[in-house]
Amino acid sequence: MKKILFAGLFVLLLNAQASYSQDISYVTYRNLFPEEDLLILSKSSIVEIKINKNVVEIKEESSERKIYLNEEATRFNAGNVGYNSFETLFELEANTRYLDGTGNYKRKKVSDFETKDVVVNGIFYGDNKSKSFLFPNTSVGSITELNYGKIIKNPRFLNPFYFNSTLETMDSSYEIITDKDVKLGFKLFGDNADNIEYEIEPLKRGKTRHIWKGNSLPKVEIEANSLSQAHYRTHIIPYIEYYITNKGDTVRIAGSVDDLYNWYSVLIDNINDSDNSSLEQFVSELKEQSLNDEELIRTIYTWVQQNINYIAFEDGYGGFIPRGSSLVFDRKYGDCKDMAYLLKTMLQMAGFENVHLAWIGTRERPYSYYELPTPITDNHMIAAIDFSDNLIYLDATNSHTPYGLPSSFIQGKEALIGKSFDDYEILNVPVVEKERNQRIDTTYFTIEGDSLIGLNKRYLSGYRRADIDYALKNISPNKYDDFFNSYLSKGSNKFSIVSIDISGIMEKRTMDAELTYSFIIPNYATAIRNKIYVDPILNEDYVNAFQSFNERTLDYVEDYKFLDRDVVHITIPPGYEIDYLPKSKQSEYDDYGYSLSYQENENEVIVTFEVYHDFLVLDSDKVAAFKDHIAILTDAIKETIAFKRVTN
Amino acid sequence: MFHKLQLAFSFLILCSTVLVAQENYLSDEYIYKSYDWNAVEQEVELTKTDSSEAAVILLDRTIKEFRTKRFNQDISGVITRHFKVWINTEEGLENHNKVFIPIKDGQAILELKARSIDPNGVVTDFDRRNLKDISNVQEYGSFKIFAIEGAVTGSIIEYYYTVPLDLQYTYKEYAQGEYPVKHFSFLLKSTRDLHFHTYVNNGLNEGVYQEEGNFNLITFEHQNIPPIKEEPYSTYRANRMNMDITLKKLFQTDFSGWSFVRERYKFMIENIGIRSSGGLKEYMTTYTNPRYQTTIEQLIQLENVIKKDINLVDGRADDLSDVRIILKNKNANQLGMVRIFAEVLDKLKIDYELLATSNRYQNSFSALKPSLAYATDFLLYLPEYDAYLSPSDFRYRIGMAPYYLANNDALIIQDSKYDQFHFIKMNEMDNNLIESTITVDFEGGIDSPVMNKKNSWFGHRGTLLRYSYANAPNENKEDLIESLAISGIQGVDLINSEVQNHKYNFFDAESTPFVLDAKLEVSSLINKAGRDYIFNIGEVIGSQTELYQETERTNAIDLDYPIKYKHHITFRIPDGYIVEGLEEVIEYHQIIDQDSTVVGEYSADYEMNENMVSINVSEYYAKPHFSIEDYSKFRTLINSAADFNKLSLVFIKE
Known part of the structure; x- marks a missing residue:
């Protein structure tokens, strides 16, 4: 709040001045923002959309100025401007204005720009490039300036503009100037979208200027396991609904989902599908081996998961158009589109008619097709099949997700399902209920001296089961011992596995699995005088995972809903009886809860500890209550069972 | 078969x-x-x-x-x-x-x-x-x-x-x-x-x-x-x-021999002062005052300023190794940094040796193998002060050689008839002391203790922590301190903290530790067991490395540096209770070298004086390298501290 007040005062100051430059010293900024190392003084983009001889021309000019407030900030002297094959960069210039020791600013231009190919995580080959450079002489109080222009070659790919970022931003503005025959649409997203000022200004010759301004918007925080930045950063996504050419033709771009789907259909229609005879032969072999239709679908899906490796080539329209099925089949690699199209082709060859491609945005994209019918809404493609009155989503990019489960990162998202060239449907991918994603450990142990000797059976289902598949994928068999010792560790890190049967886990992609193992934990119990104390909560992973929650302010995101249960059977040591058994406890809320029970049963004590999360996103206004829940739970599991020697 | x-x-x-x-x-x-x-x-x-x-x-x-x-x-x-x-x-x-x-x-x-x-x-x-x-x-x-x-x-x-x-x-x-x-x-x-x-x-x-x-x-x-x-x-x-x-x-x-390597790199210390004279002189005048500072004080000051002012970047462009341009653009590569400091030392009239060596974690330097592959890292040795200056490791200041270069040979680049080598000294374990003084206070209730923990990191660890703290973005400094204070103990809360000696304005990091004094709420260390309480005292020293898994060792043991740990833990037994389990504290292990020198030791003991209990734990490794044959003894020492971390005492109601 203090920061906002300071910033507000600051805005008043600025409005009275012509510019941000040396009129306001860096010391003033530093006093206003003592926690910050550098600030964005201003950032802006101006986009011009013109119709020129029946073609739409789009030019975007951007600038950004930053000020360096302390010595630590001067390390951030690297700059870069990114672009791709749908853009042409022009007029790139950058410079540093630095204090010369007499209180005056001097300017030094950047003379050396390097062109680099950018390798993006998850993409083997793409068309992203950057112009990289170093700002010279970034010293305390210096101001860096960056200006560049881009020609946007495809009217569907107008860039979003972000009004704020993880740095404090004093002033940001975005303008679009359109010709009279361009119908513009736009949507604002993120926190503080309501605080963006918008004006329309008519210009000569029927042009229109649209202006959006953000003043001193607060910076965006980053926390682990929160929603993607696109949910928080205030940003605008412009799009062209349609334009009218000089000939009078209306060219529709993104006025509705119909427009978007029409474009997608044309792209899919251009798939280069060559001779599929070997693929057909293969599919008929799979068909012969399958007992029924459902098994056949599962077999085809699993085959694609297992045998088509994810290698993505995303240059140009390669990022939008799937490769032909026979090519992907022969190469044994592809990206999400390639796998989806291959699945569709194979299932159709197997005789299934109602198989579709589905475009979908993962959970990191906060957009709906209805509000934003543009390619930015989605970033993924899967297949979907109508079978037995169900729509089954088939995402082969996840090699470890079992048949019948959608990938966790598309739960709850809209899928744009292509029924035919002209027909589509938007459906929501279901969210998998917590009861399908379980980890249940049933443990039996005895106490010998101060050691626990035990047997455990672990049951995993749904995404919990898929997780271990995924973990094992990245581990070579000679490291399985270390992995399972760590993964199954309980009680203390002196835990060691005596024997284990992992055969139940090793059959991949099943909806559930079990493994059993015997273990020993030396020096776990405390034997003092005539008593033995033992902490029955061998698995504190849940509580430990939230120890850093105290500082949390943002929403908390889970990959999936889950239910975990530990049932521990403790044999009462011979010659001993129960001296202290804690009271059972529980608490349940809408989105989460726990229960902890202690029971005596003949010669054993049974402790059952269950926790569940029934949410994918815990809103930030619920985080405080969740912290209390963790504090209560942390206290609840701090009780120790005591046995005492029987006295005759 | x-x-x-x-x-x-x-x-x-x-x-x-x-x-x-x-x-x-x-x-x-x-x-x-x-x-x-x-x-x-x-x-x-x-x-x-x-x-x-x-x-x-x-x-x-x-x-x-x-x-x-x-x-x-x-x-x-x-x-x-x-x-x-x-x-x-x-x-x-x-x-x-x-x-x-x-x-x-x-x-x-x-x-x-x-x-x-x-x-x-x-x-x-x-x-x-x-x-x-x-x-x-x-x-x-x-x-x-x-x-x-x-x-x-x-x-x-x-x-x-x-x-x-x-x-x-x-x-x-x-x-x-x-x-x-x-x-x-x-x-x-x-x-x-x-x-x-x-x-x-x-x-x-x-x-x-x-x-x-x-x-x-x-x-x-x-x-x-x-x-x-x-x-x-x-x-x-x-x-x-x-x-x-x-x-x-x-x-x-002929490219063979170390003479070629010397020839290749001696340009870094040639033509000193001729080209950059004016710019560097002005720079030094701005930041030092010979009237009031000794030579070494001026050097310390300049090293601090240069390492804050100049950005170290990758690249071979001439601009990054030309001192005049570096002083204008504030960007330099490794060779440029060597030149700057060589020129500074020349102006201060401090004798030095330019050493070329290698990172022992990547390559172990050998005088018998003349090759540029072993001349990848540079160090300046000042004989008058028996101290090292690392031009391009901004974490270090004059004194110790960076740990990954120490305990390693180096070639002296200066011109001479014969190949000359310098053994880069590793400092002693006592100079790399990590000491914690811990008091656990039950005055507020047996199930809500408060811990005061003062950690002092000397030598390499202190130097690296000091750098991390100084260069963390302001908004992350608190997180860093909290993480250090909590040290992996689950479920504790930091109440307050104070950092000392966190600025780079002194000589001899070995004797001036980076200090963190913290107060923490540690009720998570107490488990209730009816009328009794389990006090997980071992956790106060923080999480420890452990080598419990039985695997056949294939590499010799190489530590970053010789190191000594000391933990002093005190607490007053809560009124109305007695404490049991202290005898489990006592532990003693050693590694003895072939010449009967003790080169590694773990010892833990306790004293009780009325209701005051004090526990002293000491662990040290006197040398940075142990042979593979010593692995099981080494493992025993490492695991002893990890075992202590799991120690519990019981407060029994009287």
């Missing part, structure tokens, strides 16, 4: 030529022009151990060929890589189905073939039309890239390529990596007026030299190389089997 691998299909895994007839290699033709990747000589069988690997490299072959043209002294070179791997798991496939060929922009691939053979024997050849270019990627350079087609788990992936190669002064070739290698082969062919030295390290077979006709030929062959294990407390990267190839003679010019 080897076992044939039980596979769903049977095929022989064939290895390319172990030793191709020598007359072929010594012909006037480039080898790559007649290279036949299908040539077969030896059958390789996979073992049971191999079946538990993610992948097994069947052949890793490199051929480097150089030709000179005496008339115009032109030198051309090519490199051929032939690689064949059997894929066992998804991880193995993921790591081998994408190929990156380093190549300069504008150069062409001379040869490229690739294929996969699936478990059914189906061969899929790579289509060269799918070869892509990526240029100037970060600091890695440019590549031709492609994906292997048709590969699944159980496949064999094979490719070979030939690209142009520039002649360099030195090459480093690794034979060992994370996968086993059945056959490693390296071949160096050069015309007679181009000679190389080669050195093998860590058990790699020596090369075979031949001089015949117009060519020199050196071949290295090694079979069945096991994978290197990433083991804690080891320099496993430096322990990989590898070889160094250094240019010895080109035409009549």
